[in-house]
Amino acid sequence: MPKFNLSRSSGLALVVVLSVTLLLAACGDNTATTAPAATTAAAAAATTQAATTTAATNAAGTTAATTTAAGTTAAATTAAASGTATNMDALIAAAKQEGSLTTIALPHDWCGYGDLIAGFKAKYGLQVNELNPDGGSGDEIEAIKANTQNKGPQAPDVIDVGLAFGPQAKDAKLIQPYKVSTWASIPDSAKDADGYWYGDYYGVMAMEVNTDAVKNPPKEWADLVKPEYKGQIALAGDPRTAAQAINGVFATGLGNGGTLDNAQPGLDFFASLNKAGNFVPVIAKQGTIASGETPIVLRWDYNALADKDSLKGNPPISVIVPSKGVLAGVYVQAISAYAPHPNAAKLWMEYLYSDEGQLGWLKGYCHPIRYNDLSTRNVIPADVAAKLPPAANYANAQFPTLAQINKATDLITKNWDKVVGASVK
Numbered sequence: 224m225p226k227f228n229l230s231r232s233s234g235l236a237l238v239v240v241l242s243v244t245l246l247l248a249a250c251g252d253n254t255a256t257t258a259p260a261a262t263t264a265a266a267a268a269a270t271t272q273a274a275t276t277t278a279a280t281n282a283a284g285t286t287a288a289t290t291t292a293a294g295t296t297a298a299a300t301t302a303a304a305s306g307t308a309t310n311m312d313a314l315i316a317a318a319k320q321e322g323s324l325t326t327i328a329l330p331h332d333w334c335g336y337g338d339l340i341a342g343f344k345a346k347y348g349l350q351v352n353e354l355n356p357d358g359g360s361g362d363e364i365e366a367i368k369a370n371t372q373n374k375g376p377q378a379p380d381v382i383d384v385g386l387a388f389g390p391q392a393k394d395a396k397l398i399q400p401y402k403v404s405t406w407a408s409i410p411d412s413a414k415d416a417d418g419y420w421y422g423d424y425y426g427v428m429a430m431e432v433n434t435d436a437v438k439n440p441p442k443e444w445a446d447l448v449k450p451e452y453k454g455q456i457a458l459a460g461d462p463r464t465a466a467q468a469i470n471g472v473f474a475t476g477l478g479n480g481g482t483l484d485n486a487q488p489g490l491d492f493f494a495s496l497n498k499a500g501n502f503v504p505v506i507a508k509q510g511t512i513a514s515g516e517t518p519i520v521l522r523w524d525y526n527a528l529a530d531k532d533s534l535k536g537n538p539p540i541s542v543i544v545p546s547k548g549v550l551a552g553v554y555v556q557a558i559s560a561y562a563p564h565p566n567a568a569k570l571w572m573e574y575l576y577s578d579e580g581q582l583g584w585l586k587g588y589c590h591p592i593r594y595n596d597l598s599t600r601n602v603i604p605a606d607v608a609a610k611l612p613p614a615a616n617y618a619n620a621q622f623p624t625l626a627q628i629n630k631a632t633d634l635i636t637k638n639w640d641k642v643v644g645a646s647v648k
Contacts, residue, residue: 311404314573315347317566323350324567327366327379328358332509332529334424335587342583343574349567352376357508359465360384367397367559380568382557385466387628389420389555398557401569403576408596413553420557423575424525424589427620428474428550431527435538436518443545444478444492447519453500457507457517459526461647462493463636468506468647470552471521472639473623473631478548483623486631490642497645504645513538523552524612525588544616551620553592578602585611 318324324343331337340351354377355362363382370378384392392398393415400418403409413422432440437455441447447456460468473481476489496502507517509530515538520527524544531540556575558568574580581591586607597603623631640646 311573314566314570318347318349318564318570321349321564321567323352324564324571325352325354325376325378325380326571327354327363327382328356328360329353329383330356332526332533333587334525334589335529335583335585338586339575339580339583342579343571346574347570349570354379357506359460359467360388361464361466364388364392364395364397367392367561368395371561374563378561378563379559380562380564381571382559383423383554384557385469385628385632386422386553386555386625387632388466389415389557390625392557393419397560399560399562399565401558401572403572405576405593405596408593409576410592410595413555413592420555421576422553422592423556424584424591425551425553426523426525426589427544427617428470428521428552429524429527430543430545431512431520431522431530432541432543433512433515433518433538434541436515440541440543441519442543444475444548447475447501448492448495448499449501450499452519454503455517456496456501456519456521457503457505457511458647459507459520459522461506462639462643463647466552466554466632467523467526468521469632469635470523470550472635474521474548474550476548477550477621478545481548483621483627484630486634489631490635490638493639493643493645497643502643502645504647506647509533512540524616528588528612542612544612546619549617549620551617551622553622582607588612 326340329336329340331340340353343349344351354366358366360382363379363384366377366379367382382388382392382398389398398419400415402418403421406414406418406421409421415421430441434440437452439451441449441452446452458468458471459465460471462468462472472489472493473486474489475492476486477483479488479492481488493502497504503517505511505517507520507522511517512520512530513534524542527540527542531542534540556572558565558572562568575584576593578593578597581593581597582603584591585594585597585603588611591597
């Protein structure tokens, strides 16, 4: 394991590297290293790249939008694997021939996606069709399923979903393999070995509080049951379908007697909140937080911090990471097996996993999956690092394994209506 500089911005990076072995075991692969930036890891990845790229090319060939684009697909895929400028030019040309990219469930205030999408459009001259920006991971999967025979504007090319949804989409044959040129610097345990899905960023569950409306903000999950928070607490999604909301329930359970293997206390806790009248069954957004309709929201820290920036003190926002039940979560990217614009989708992945794209996520307060590599090479701007929360906020972060996430997701989505009895809309 490489050395780590435990600066204010790298505490969570260390935690995620320590946790990748657990994720790896859950995925059934015990051979990967936790030092993706090491020369040996890069060399090992290089020796297997050609065979994997061939597989990716074959899969991509079956999903090409047009016959004319298919001729450049193989060259473009090889380009992404090798990272050479000439071959990247071939991928860019193929993407421009398709003309556009269709994304889904990427709100502009989530992880800096507004600037990332604008940067991609400006850099490559492609249009970006943005579907359902407020959707959840389940909505993204359903959109692929609903458009397997549709190459129109409602068919997403790419998805960004909670970790549990990546393997599920692979098993359902809804996504296709692709390995970006920076593949070796993505931790092995945070990616599918065949390239079907790959971690993009991570954060921890926090409380975003409008302190104009809440004069005494809660400090721990257990505080939320207090009578003073009646009619004030909400989730940032539907816990029956949205990964962020599911993890909000999971996190409160950790702070109230639950474990990574037992999410039931989270459901029971929300049943108590609902019975007490503290829970507001509204999908919280920046507008509902600012208006005071949902002044306390459980959401990923990076989304809360982005709200704090964009609201500029009107109203003032406090972002609270509790000391107990600190749940960390990883999201993953994938390309639809039915992508209408497969080359544009691959170019989008190259952009996101380049240093430029990874720093774009970091500017949006999301720790990018290649954080360790960026830090080792000293490419993180000082002003960006200075805006990140102190590493102490993440000292007690718990990263569930894939098996634990699947178990919690299944429990929460299937039992929310019965146990909590609140329809979140």
